[in-house]
Amino acid sequence: xxxxxxxxxxxxxxxxxxxxxxxxxxxxxxxxxxxxxxxxxxxxxxxxxxxxxxxxxxxxxxxxxxxxxxxxxxxxxxxxxxxxxxxxxxxxxxxxxxxxxxxxxxxxxxxxxxxxxxxxxxxxxxxxxxxxxxxxxxxxxxxxxxxxxxxxxxxxxxxxxxxxxxxxxxxxxxxxxxxxxxxxxxxxxxxxxxxxxxxxxxxxxxxxxxxxxxxxxxxxxxxxxxxxxxxxxxxxxxxxxxxxxxxxxxxxxxxxxxxxxxxxxxxxxxxxxxxxxxxxxxx
Amino acid sequence: xxxxxxxxxxxxxxxxxxxxxxxxxxxxxxxxxxxxxxxxxxxxxxxxxxxxxxxxxxxxxxxxxxxxxxxxxxxxxxxxxxxxxxxxxxxxxxxxxxxxxxxxxxxxxxxxxxxxxxxxxxxxxxxxxxxxxxxxxxxxxxxxxxxxxxxxxxx
Numbered sequence: 352x353x354x355x356x357x358x359x360x361x362x363x364x365x366x367x368x369x370x371x372x373x374x375x376x377x378x379x380x381x382x383x384x385x386x387x388x389x390x391x392x393x394x395x396x397x398x399x400x401x402x403x404x405x406x407x408x409x410x411x412x413x414x415x416x417x418x419x420x421x422x423x424x425x426x427x428x429x430x431x432x433x434x435x436x437x438x439x440x441x442x443x444x445x446x447x448x449x450x451x452x453x454x455x456x457x458x459x460x461x462x463x464x465x466x467x468x469x470x471x472x473x474x475x476x477x478x479x480x481x482x483x484x485x486x487x488x489x490x491x492x493x494x495x496x497x498x499x500x501x502x503x504x505x506x507x508x509x510x511x512x513x514x515x516x517x518x519x520x521x522x523x524x525x526x527x528x529x530x531x532x533x534x535x536x537x538x539x540x541x542x543x544x545x546x547x548x549x550x551x552x553x554x555x556x557x558x559x560x561x562x563x564x565x566x567x568x569x570x571x572x573x574x575x576x577x578x579x580x581x582x583x584x585x586x587x588x589x590x591x592x593x594x595x596x597x598x599x600x601x602x603x604x605x606x607x608x609x610x611x612x613x614x615x616x617x618x619x620x621x622x623x624x625x626x627x628x629x630x631x632x633x634x
Numbered sequence: 635x636x637x638x639x640x641x642x643x644x645x646x647x648x649x650x651x652x653x654x655x656x657x658x659x660x661x662x663x664x665x666x667x668x669x670x671x672x673x674x675x676x677x678x679x680x681x682x683x684x685x686x687x688x689x690x691x692x693x694x695x696x697x698x699x700x701x702x703x704x705x706x707x708x709x710x711x712x713x714x715x716x717x718x719x720x721x722x723x724x725x726x727x728x729x730x731x732x733x734x735x736x737x738x739x740x741x742x743x744x745x746x747x748x749x750x751x752x753x754x755x756x757x758x759x760x761x762x763x764x765x766x767x768x769x770x771x772x773x774x775x776x777x778x779x780x781x782x783x784x785x786x787x788x789x
Contacts, residue, residue, distance in 0.1 A: 358731070366656075377677075523707070
């Protein structure tokens with residue numbers, strides 16, 4: 352047996368103090384997690400109780416109103432035995448309010464209200480990483496033009512908007528030679544997805560000369576066309592994936608450009624996948 | 635997993651995992667962080683763990699990934715040459731020389747070598763845990779041994 356082998360076999364640490372220190376921190380974290388869980392459960396119960404109470408109040412109000420009307424009717428027309436034809440329900444036109452269009456005051460609120468029914472502001476999204484599925488609390492991301500909606504993990508990623516682009520960038524960037532990790536969603540007006548795909552492929556060829564660009568139609572995490580390129584084999588090599596969505600929003604094509612480095616494909620890649628699986632183009 | 639089960643798991647595995655983290659990272663602070671993060675993940679995902687499968691490879695896989703993540707982060711922030719084990723790990727507490735030699739190995743060789751010679755894992759177990767083909771692992775171990783001979787001497 353070589354000397355280094357013997358040394359490695361005998362290698363021991365005497366850091367009980369370090370182990371105790373880590374345990375204390377772990378213990379604190381666990382207590383915090385348990386508190387958070389309890390708080391969440393209590394909040395859930397409160398929300399359910401609140402919803403039940405509101406439903407009860409609405410029910411009671413409706414019941415009283417209807418009974419009140421019946422009584423009034425009975426007082427006013429006691430001799431009438433044949434039931435009156437029931438009053439025509441308010442026509443759908445009457446209840447329909449005029450839809451506000453983009454730019455009009457109140458448009459954002461109107462759209463958000465519509466969105467709230469199907470897409471709550473926060474929700475748990477499953478994330479599969481290292482063979483395990485974890486539920487991550489994510490926030491709703493919607494651009495100002497309400498072109499699409501998706502959920503993002505705002506604890507690990509910073510979300511930013513500009514006129515045409517939504518960016519989701521890792522808060523914990525490595526820096527140095529490593530590329531900036533994140534993805535951005537861009538809306539390209541008046542171009543068809545096929546046209547945009549050719550343009551994107553040409554841009555990738557220019558940006559990664561000599562690298563192989565893989566192209567394929569995909570149904571996951573989004574439905575569309577995927578372009579994938581890897582800069583090299585080094586751990587810090589940039590890996591870029593571009594999704595061009597089949598579904599357009601008002602003649603605009605949606606392009607999602609995802610950037611990671613080779614060794615972050617599993618971690619960040621899996622997180623991006625779970626976020627993008629929630630992506631929906633809005634009508 | 636309740637708190638007492640979790641504490642038992644920590645008592646059983648933390649010393650070996652800490653030693654492994656220290657050997658991979660070469661730094662006590664990083665090793666402590668890696669150990670803490672590993673056990674936090676174990677606690678969070680314990681209900682998803684299939685208890686019929688051995689827990690040790692799973693723990694090591696999480697630990698190794700965590701060590702890599704912390705090292706990458708560290709590399710980007712502090713130039714590596716400022717990390718001298720002698721100054722960071724009090725001498726006498728651990729064998730500094732052997733860790734210095736291990737630290738010269740690229741990560742792809744370092745982890746298989748540590749699992750085989752320090753943790754006494756079988757090659758098949760290492761290949762499985764690191765998702766490597768057995769032949770790839772064998773060639774990495776051959777290379778790792780040669781590098782160790784260079785760094786530490788044939789003895």
